[in-house]
Amino acid sequence: MKRYISANGDQYTFYVKVGEKNMCVGLKGSGNDFKTNNERLQKAIEESTYFKTGKIVLDGGKTADESAPKIPSAPAKEYPEVTDIQSAIDILRAEPYKVHHTKLTTPEKVLAVASELGVSFPNLKVQASE
Numbered sequence: 853m854k855r856y857i858s859a860n861g862d863q864y865t866f867y868v869k870v871g872e873k874n875m876c877v878g879l880k881g882s883g884n885d886f887k888t889n890n891e892r893l894q895k896a897i898e899e900s901t902y903f904k905t906g907k908i909v910l911d912g913g914k915t916a917d918e919s920a921p922k923i924p925s926a927p928a929k930e931y932p933e934v935t936d937i938q939s940a941i942d943i944l945r946a947e948p949y950k951v952h953h954t955k956l957t958t959p960e961k962v963l964a965v966a967s968e969l970g971v972s973f974p975n976l977k978v979q980a981s982e
Contacts, residue, residue, distance in 0.1 A: 855912075
């Protein structure tokens with residue numbers, strides 16, 4: 853039995869192809885986890901983008917880096933023209949990122965999502981919360 857958990861606490865639901873079937877994998881509930889003893893499903897999960905990018909990991913600390921072959925990642929994208937948080941949000945909500953607005957509710961969340969996606973805003977000025 854393997855238990856997959858959300859690395860950042862987010863809930864995920866996605867499909868993986870197992871043989872001829874598409875199977876739904878849902879990391880949700882109190883532990884944002886998914887358990888299976890189906891080896892073919894485990895292999896499909898571990899080949900998914902969610903696992904390879906570290907969004908989901910095996911409970912017990914094994915990450916995609918330790919269990920999957922290294923795949924080249926997309927180069928980081930810099931947006932030096934962005935100087936305010938709203939412009940950063942606008943970029944993350946647009947193509948190709950299409951991040952849902954509920955994940956961009958604070959400057960900290962915006963920066964965390966940008967980091968996950970390999971996006972940087974080197975000239976962004978974030979006002980400190982008081």
